[in-house]
Each structure stands twice: as structure tokens, then as C-alpha cells.
Amino acid sequence: MEKKIIGKAYVLGDNIDTDQIIPAEHLVYSTSDPEELKKYGHFALSSVPIEQAGLPFGGKPFIDGDNHKSKFNIIVGGSNFGCGSSREHAPLSLQVAGVKAVVAESYARIFYRNSVDGGFVIPFESSSKLNDKIKTGDDVEVDLESSKITNHSSGETYRLRPLGSVYDIVKSGGLFNYARENNMI
Amino acid sequence: MGMTITEKIFAKASKKTRVAPGESVWLDVDVLMTHDVCGPPTIAIWKKEFGEKAKIWDKEKLVIFPDHYIFTKNTNANRNVDLLREFAREYDLPNYYDVGTERYKGVCHIALAEEGYNVPGTVLFGTDSHTCTSGAFGMFATGVGNTDAAFIMGTGKIWEKVPESIKFTFNGKMPEYITAKDLILQILGDITTDGATYRAMEFGGEAIGSMNMMERMTLTNMTIEAGGMNGIIAVDDVTRHYLNEIDVTQYEEFNSDEDAFYHSQYKYDVELMEPLVAKPHSPDNMDKVKNVEGTNLTKCYIGSCTGGKLTDFQFAAKLLLGQKVKVTTFIVPASTQIAKQLEAEAISGVSLKDIFTNAGCIIAESSCAACLGGPSDTIGRSVEGDVVISTTNRNFPGRMGSKLSQVYLASPLTVAASAISGEITDPRKFL
Numbered sequence: 001m002e003k004k005i006i007g008k009a010y011v012l013g014d015n016i017d018t019d020q021i022i023p024a025e026h027l028v029y030s031t032s033d034p035e036e037l038k039k040y041g042h043f044a045l046s047s048v049p050i051e052q053a054g055l056p057f058g059g060k061p062f063i064d065g066d067n068h069k070s071k072f073n074i075i076v077g078g079s080n081f082g083c084g085s086s087r088e089h090a091p092l093s094l095q096v097a098g099v100k101a102v103v104a105e106s107y108a109r110i111f112y113r114n115s116v117d118g119g120f121v122i123p124f125e126s127s128s129k130l131n132d133k134i135k136t137g138d139d140v141e142v143d144l145e146s147s148k149i150t151n152h153s154s155g156e157t158y159r160l161r162p163l164g165s166v167y168d169i170v171k172s173g174g175l176f177n178y179a180r181e182n183n184m185i
Numbered sequence: 186m187g188m189t190i191t192e193k194i195f196a197k198a199s200k201k202t203r204v205a206p207g208e209s210v211w212l213d214v215d216v217l218m219t220h221d222v223c224g225p226p227t228i229a230i231w232k233k234e235f236g237e238k239a240k241i242w243d244k245e246k247l248v249i250f251p252d253h254y255i256f257t258k259n260t261n262a263n264r265n266v267d268l269l270r271e272f273a274r275e276y277d278l279p280n281y282y283d284v285g286t287e288r289y290k291g292v293c294h295i296a297l298a299e300e301g302y303n304v305p306g307t308v309l310f311g312t313d314s315h316t317c318t319s320g321a322f323g324m325f326a327t328g329v330g331n332t333d334a335a336f337i338m339g340t341g342k343i344w345e346k347v348p349e350s351i352k353f354t355f356n357g358k359m360p361e362y363i364t365a366k367d368l369i370l371q372i373l374g375d376i377t378t379d380g381a382t383y384r385a386m387e388f389g390g391e392a393i394g395s396m397n398m399m400e401r402m403t404l405t406n407m408t409i410e411a412g413g414m415n416g417i418i419a420v421d422d423v424t425r426h427y428l429n430e431i432d433v434t435q436y437e438e439f440n441s442d443e444d445a446f447y448h449s450q451y452k453y454d455v456e457l458m459e460p461l462v463a464k465p466h467s468p469d470n471m472d473k474v475k476n477v478e479g480t481n482l483t484k485c486y487i488g489s490c491t492g493g494k495l496t497d498f499q500f501a502a503k504l505l506l507g508q509k510v511k512v513t514t515f516i517v518p519a520s521t522q523i524a525k526q527l528e529a530e531a532i533s534g535v536s537l538k539d540i541f542t543n544a545g546c547i548i549a550e551s552s553c554a555a556c557l558g559g560p561s562d563t564i565g566r567s568v569e570g571d572v573v574i575s576t577t578n579r580n581f582p583g584r585m586g587s588k589l590s591q592v593y594l595a596s597p598l599t600v601a602a603s604a605i606s607g608e609i610t611d612p613r614k615f616l
Contacts, residue, residue, distance in 0.1 A: 015378055015379075015467060017579075017581040017584075019558075019579070019581045019582070019583050019584045020583065023583050023588075024222075024557040024558045024559055024584075025558055025559060025560055027222050028222075028254065028259060028261035028262045028264075028265060028560065029261060031225075031331075032226075032229045032233075047582055047583035047588050048582075049582050049588060079379060080378055080379035083378055083379065084314065084581060085557070086311075086312055086313055086328035086329060087223065088223070088226065088330030088331040088332060089226075106382065108379070108382060108412055109382060109383050109412065109414055110314060110330060113329065113330060113333060114331075114332065114333070117330065117333050118330060118331070118332040165209055174332065175332055175333065175336055176230075176234040176332070176335075176336065179336070184340075185340060
């Protein structure tokens with residue numbers, strides 16, 4: 001597990017649901033075929049209303065043109081991130097698009113589990129509301145050991161909640177690795 | 186300190202005498218359910234992770250219902266059903282309900298009830314967020330992703346955090362213009378879309394006792410819309426009667442102790458409630474129907490695991506009898522059994538099917554259909570500029586198709602009244 005995640009922030013509002021993260025019509029592509037998998041990255045966050053895409057100004061699509069990788073690799077959300085359906089394709093599509101971590105005030109249960117158990121992205125909970133403090137495109141750094149996020153563009157540092165009981169699964173890279181390391185399977 | 190129903194089921198399934206909210210436990214799973222959207226990736230993860238050793242922990246306990254993208258020309262969607270069919274054949278699965286055969290059932294959450302997989306006191310996981318629907322049968326049921334499902338498929342076990350419980354009590358007698366959908370929209374308006382995150386939502390009271398199983402399933406179905414881990418209703422004579430009719434007789438009943446701990450409690454008098462909608466673009470954007478009356482509509486939709494059950498169609502037919510709809514109105518029975526019941530059940534000697542046909546509605550084949558948008562040729566799918574009123578469960582941007590459409594969620598009574606008027610209408614106008 002990396003100790004630091006460094007990159008550019010993509011900022012979203014509250015209640016980003018799984019239909020906004022990956023619209024249901026795209027859930028038909030193979031998750032095993034490397035070429036088809038790229039489509040999940042290409043359509044990641046494609047149903048976020050354009051005025052809400054890349055706050056505070058909006059109008060910034062997460063993916064440019066035909067790409068399947070985003071230039072942003074840390075998502076900063078508000079409360080109840082990932083609400084809605086159980087589709088694991090949601091954290092998967094963020095991972096395919098190059099996202100390493102999501103920082104949000106709170107998460108919907110299934111999205112949080114999927115992110116951790118599938119080892120797709122690390123879901124950090126922030127101690128305070130950050131999606132009105134960090135701007136899309138800011139250079140940010142998440143420090144896993146000290147549970148902090150630093151915004152190098154503004155010089156501000158904010159606390160994150162420790163990963164707690166899921167830390168061991170995150171460290172292993174997912175539920176299956178964790179279970180193998182603990183001789184459960 | 187006593188325990189809630191949910192805590193008692195957690196204790197039983199984790200082989201403990203008691204559990205406390207917040208504690209993580211490993212549960213023994215009684216049934217794992219999957220479908221055409223999440224089944225193929227679940228199977229792929231199971232094969233990759235278990236490799237040569239991959240073995241289904243108990244074939245009798247794995248249930249697969251293709252139901253999401255069924256009536257489409259989309260080749261990738263069809264390939265998913267082919268993958269399920271091939272998997273069921275390869276492993277000789279007894280509980281696969283194939284498309285295009287007599288066994289095809291339609292929407293998984295309703296089929297689970299009809300086929301007797303909802304057994305009180307048991308633990309059911311499914312690769313679908315609305316798996317919480319089954320909690321109407323006094324059992325623990327919740328949704329998980331593909332990795333968790335693959336883990337269950339190989340081991341029969343999964344970790345889960347014991348949820349705190351919230352209790353919702355509905356007193357009074359249900360007025361004829363109020364349905365279970367109005368009750369859950371009221372709760373969503375009160376506690377919002379994350380008001381029950383990681384919590385159990387327990388329902389009780391006189392009004393719940395008077396509801397049939399289908400109405401109870403509308404309540405538990407939408408607990409996920411409040412972020413709930415599960416919804417649960419204790420077994421009573423209504424539950425026992427439903428189960429007895431389908432030969433489910435062996436089960437354990439749990440009830441919450443008088444001194445059980447609840448995170449919070451809400452009490453409602455249903456006789457004081459009014460018909461409600463959730464306005465675009467969130468299920469908690471609640472308002473009274475009378476406050477949005479007159480909103481022009483382009484589509485009406487009655488269907489899905491939430492609002493496509495027999496009772497939903499009985500409510501709608503009561504209003505649509507002898508009427509004509511003013512906007513395109515879709516009737517999508519959740520299951521093939523319900524589709525048959527539309528022909529068998531009648532009001533004033535006219536079958537529900539004829540009531541809908543005579544009113545000018547379009548009756549579609551059973552599947553999840555436009556509830557979640559789906560491939561571009563999905564019947565009822567919303568397009569740019571649409572204003573839809575629907576009995577389904579979510580109205581997030583793009584949920585029913587175009588993110589440039591607007592969706593109002595409402596009861597089947599309100600949707601039927603609105604279909605007749607062509608604009609959002611309080612059902613009391615026609616009752």
C-alpha cells in the first residue's frame with residue numbers, strides 16, 4: 001500500500017449516486033476483457049450534471065474526449081458519496097479512470113464496502129466538509145499514515161478519519177487478499 | 186439490554202448468543218441472489234480468486250434471476266444472459282430462471298418472495314441494492330457488490346457490521362388514498378437519503394399490520410433510498426398466511442425485545458398523512474402532491490420491484506377503470522406471475538389487463554425495464570425533455586434514461602390519477 005497519494009483533485013457535490021458515477025446503460029461491458037474494461041473509465045462520472053461537474057465552477061467533464069483515463073486522480077466529494085445501487089462497476093470505473101482515492105464526508109454503505117473489499121479505490125472520510133475548500137484541479141496529497149490531506153494549491157491541511165476496522169483489508173488490497181493472508185480461504 | 190430482530194438474526198447467523206451494534210461479525214449466508222447485470226462479473230471474480238479450487242459453497246442456496254436487460258437488442262446485454270445460462274449449465278444449478286422459458290420470473294426481489302426464498306429468520310445477500318425488499322418477511326436481507334458476492338459464492342460467509350436500528354411506527358387505519366409508497370416517501374423526506382446509513386429500519390404499528398405482503402415489500406424495498414442496510418418487519422399472521430400458501434412452513438420467528446436499544450424512533454398517524462411525491466432529482470425531495478398539482482407530464486410509469494406488484498396495479502386500476510390516459514402510460518408487471526394475475530384479477534367484472542388496455546396504457550413484459558434506464562431500446566426509457574411520474578424507487582439524474590429528463594416518484598394511485606389528467610394530480614380527485 002502506498003503511503004502517499006499525490007495528484008489533482010476533482011471536486012463534486014453531495015449525494016453523488018452510482019447512476020451519476022456509471023450510468024446503468026453502460027453496465028453491459030465485460031469487466032474481465034482489458035479493452036472493454038476501458039469503457040468503464042471512459043464513462044466514469046458521465047451522468048454528473050455538467051453544471052455540477054468539477055466544482056466550484058462546474059462545466060469540467062471528468063474525462064476528456066475519447067480518453068479512458070482522467071487527469072484527476074483524487075475525488076473530493078461531500079456527504080453520502082456513492083448512494084444508490086449496489087453496482088461494483090462504480091468504484092471499478094473510478095479505478096479504471098485512474099482514481100486512487102476518494103475523500104468524502106460520508107459514504108453509502110455498499111459503495112464503501114465495494115471500494116474496500118474490491119480494492120478499487122481507498123474511501124477516506126474527512127472530518128469536515130472539504131468540497132467547498134478544495135477546488136477542481138488543486139494539487140493535493142493524501143498521507144495515509146498521518147490521516148491527513150494537504151492542498152498544496154492553498155497550503156491548507158485537513159484531518160481525515162482513520163480507516164479503522166477496514167484498514168487491514170485496504171492494506172491487503174481487498175477482501176480476497178486479506179482472506180488469503182489470514183488463511184481464511 | 187434486549188435485542189432487536191435484526192440483532193437476533195445477526196447473533197444466530199454468527200453463532201453468538203448476543204451481538205451489539207458496531208461490532209463486525211462473520212455471517213453464515215442462507216441465500217445468495219444475483220442477476221444478469223452483476224452475475225457475470227461476480228462469476229468472473231469467483232473464478233479468478235478461487236482459481237482451480239473454485240467451488241460453489243451450496244448450489245441449492247445460489248439463486249439467479251436474469252431480470253434487468255432482457256428485452257433488448259443490445260448484444261453486450263444479451264451476452265450477459267448467455268454467460269449466466271452457460272454458468273448454470275456448467276455447474277448444473279437448480280435455481281436458475283432462464284429467459285425465454287417457462288421458468289422466467291422477472292424482477293428478482295419479487296420472484297424471491299413468490300418462489301419461497303424469503304424465509305423468516307434467515308440471511309439473504311444479493312448483488313442488488315433493493316435486496317432489502319425481502320426484509321418484509323422478518324429476515325435479514327441486504328445488497329452487496331460483486332467481490333462480496335464472489336466471496337459468499339465460494340465460502341458461504343461474509344463480514345458485516347451489526348447495524349443500529351431505527352424504529353418507525355405507523356398508527357391508525359390506512360385511508361383509501363394512502364399507500365405504503367406514501368409512507369416511505371414521508372420517511373425519506375424526514376430522514377433524507379443518508380438518514381439510515383449503516384442502520385436497520387424496523388417497521389411496526391397498526392397500519393403495517395393491516396398491509397399485505399406486497400405493500401410491506403414497498404416499505405422495505407426503499408429502505409436503501411435512506412441509506413439503510415436493511416428494512417425489517419416482524420412476522421405476523423399476514424406473513425404466515427402468505428408463506429403457508431406457497432408451502433414455506435419451516436422457519437424461525439424473531440421479535441424485538443421491549444427493552445431493545447434503538448438509535449431513534451419515529452411515530453406517524455397514517456390518518457393524518459397526505460399523498461406525496463419525491464420531486465426531481467432525489468427520493469428525499471418530498472412534497473405533497475397538492476403542492477405540485479398541474480405539473481405537465483410526458484410519461485407515466487407503473488412498474489419495478491417497488492411499484493409493479495399486484496397491489497400496485499389494483500390501486501391503479503381502481504382509478505383507471507372506464508378512463509382514458511392523456512399521456513403515454515407504461516404498465517410493467519414486476520413478475521410473470523403478476524402479469525398472469527392482471528388477466529385473472531378483475532374490478533367490476535373487467536380484468537385489470539383490460540382496464541389498462543381500454544384506458545390506452547402500454548403493457549410491457551416483466552423485467553426491470555426503464556426503472557434504471559437501461560440500453561437505449563428499453564421500453565419506457567426517459568429521453569431529453571421528458572417529465573415522468575413513476576412508481577419506481579429512484580429519480581437521480583439519468584436514473585430512468587436521460588439526465589435531461591425529470592422524474593417524480595409517487596404511489597400507483599397518484600400516478601394513475603396523473604395519467605388520466607396528463608398532469609400531476611392528487612388521487613383524491615378520482616376516489
